[in-house]
Amino acid sequence: MTLFMFSFHVGAVLAIFNFSWPALGTAVLLWWITGSLGIGIGYHRLLTHRGFKTPKYVEYFLTFCGALALEGGPIAWVATHRLHHANVERDGDPHSPRRGFWWSHMGWIVNGQSDHREVESKTSHVPDLAKDPFHLWISRWNFIPQIFLFAILYGVGGWPFVLWGICVRVVFSWHATCFVNSAAHVWGSRRFETNDDSRNNWWVALMTFGEGWHNNHHAHPASVRHGLAWYEIDINWIGIRALEKLGLATRLRLAGMPKRGEFPDRDESLNEAA
Numbered sequence: 001m002t003l004f005m006f007s008f009h010v011g012a013v014l015a016i017f018n019f020s021w022p023a024l025g026t027a028v029l030l031w032w033i034t035g036s037l038g039i040g041i042g043y044h045r046l047l048t049h050r051g052f053k054t055p056k057y058v059e060y061f062l063t064f065c066g067a068l069a070l071e072g073g074p075i076a077w078v079a080t081h082r083l084h085h086a087n088v089e090r091d092g093d094p095h096s097p098r099r100g101f102w103w104s105h106m107g108w109i110v111n112g113q114s115d116h117r118e119v120e121s122k123t124s125h126v127p128d129l130a131k132d133p134f135h136l137w138i139s140r141w142n143f144i145p146q147i148f149l150f151a152i153l154y155g156v157g158g159w160p161f162v163l164w165g166i167c168v169r170v171v172f173s174w175h176a177t178c179f180v181n182s183a184a185h186v187w188g189s190r191r192f193e194t195n196d197d198s199r200n201n202w203w204v205a206l207m208t209f210g211e212g213w214h215n216n217h218h219a220h221p222a223s224v225r226h227g228l229a230w231y232e233i234d235i236n237w238i239g240i241r242a243l244e245k246l247g248l249a250t251r252l253r254l255a256g257m258p259k260r261g262e263f264p265d266r267d268e269s270l271n272e273a274a
Contacts, residue, residue, distance in 0.1 A: 002110050005106075005109075005110065005174070008070075008166075008167050008170055008171050008174075009167075009171055011163055011166070011167030011168075011171075012163070012167045012168045012171040012172075014163055014167070015160070015163035015164050015167055015168045018159055018160040018163050018164075019160065019164075020157070020160045020164075022157060022160075022161070023157060023160040023161050023163070023164035023165065024164055026153070026157065026161055026164060026165045027164040027165050027168050027169045030068070030149075030165050030169050031169050031172065031173060032209070033065050033068070034065055034066070034068045034069040034169070034173060035069060035173045035176065035177075035208065035209060036209040036235055036236055036239055037062055037065040037066075037239065038062060038063075038064075038065030038066030038067070038068060038069050039066050039069050039071060039173070039177060039208075039211075040208060040209050040210065040211055040235075040236035040239075041062055041236050041239050041240060042059075042062030042063050042065055042066045042074075043062075043063070043066040043071075043074060043077050043078060043081075044081065044211065044236075045224050045236060045240065046059060046062060047059075047063065047074055047077075047078045047129065048077075048078045048081045048082060049221055049222045049253075050128075050222065050253075051222050051223060051224035051240075051252065051253045052224050052240060052243075052244075052249045052250065052251060052252045052253065053249070053250050053251045054243065054248055054249050054250070055248065058243070058248050058249075060134050063134070063135065063138060064138065064145060067138050067142040067145050067146075068145050068146060068149060069170070069173050069177075070142075070143075070146060070170050070173075070174075071173070071174070071177060072139075072142065073135075073138055073139030073140065073142040074129055074135050074138065074139055075122050075123060075126050075129050075130065075135060075136070075139040076122050076139060078125075078126050078129060079122035079123075079125035079126045080094050080095075080122075082125055082126070083125060084181075085218075085221055088195070088196045088198075088218065089185070089196045089197065094108055095108040095181045095182075097181070097182060097185040097186065097197065101182050101186065102182075104178075104181045104182040104185065105175075105178045105179070105181065105182035105183075106174075106175075106178050146166070149165070149166065150162060150166060153165045153166065172207075175207075176204070176207035176208045177208065177211075179201075179204045179207060179208075179212070180204055180208060180211050180212060180214060183201055183204050184198065184199050184200075184201045184204045184212055184214035185197045185198055185199060185214070186199065187199060187201055188200045188201035188202070188204075188212075188214070188215070189215070190215045191215055191216060191219070191228070192215055192216065192218070192219035194215060194218045194219050196218055198214045198215040198217070198218040199214055199215050200212070200213045200214060200215045200216060200232070201213075201214060202232075205226075205227070205232065205233060205234070206233070209234075209235035209236045209239075210226050210227050210232075210233065210234030210235050210236040210237055211226065211236065213226040213227050213228070213232050213234065214226075216228050216232070216255070219255070220255030222253045223253055223254055223255035224237060224240050224252050224253060224254065225237045225240075225254055225255065228255065228256070228257045229257060240252065
């Protein structure tokens, strides 16, 4: 795993010497497809927390986009995140920030006994996904979509498209996701009194299309809207609203803003839109 991740970081450095505007544009587009549609909306708010319902073909498309992020298959990713919420900052939290910033950022993958790419050891935590043949298949073979993407990018734009569209994009997304586990438990504001150190961190939110409003999320894990205030930009929430307008997302679970001056405790009650 260390060599695998190191090679992508090397590729990201080499991309500096192979710059082109079309390659950068391709990286940005794929960053949104994989980071927002795939990880934020698909893996996280849909599969992990079941914050809304969608037709299976939409669920599978979002899952495919998530696999392109190279953060593992849906079974391992979702199981890891559910374990994090169940044991947040305690024994059993796979990337507890109480073990240090580096551990919560990438140490749990690089230095720890991480099984985040395993399937069999994780299925007990995700019975809803483990019984689905598609999720089982893409969890075992989640690198295959990346091979096809490599071939397409190389055929269209050569090595600049590969280095920017895969290496730069993947490395940036890795660190963006990891900052949710690390930085968003250290720096930022707290709107809710949760039983953890989760924070609302604006720059992590920008890097992750809204996942950085982490204190809001830990207070209301199932809510599909993380940015509760007007100034808390949440692109993933906008994406889910767009799916709703198209008739592709229903039964949205939503948390509301507390009244002015309140500093409420964690509240699991949510409004649910039909």
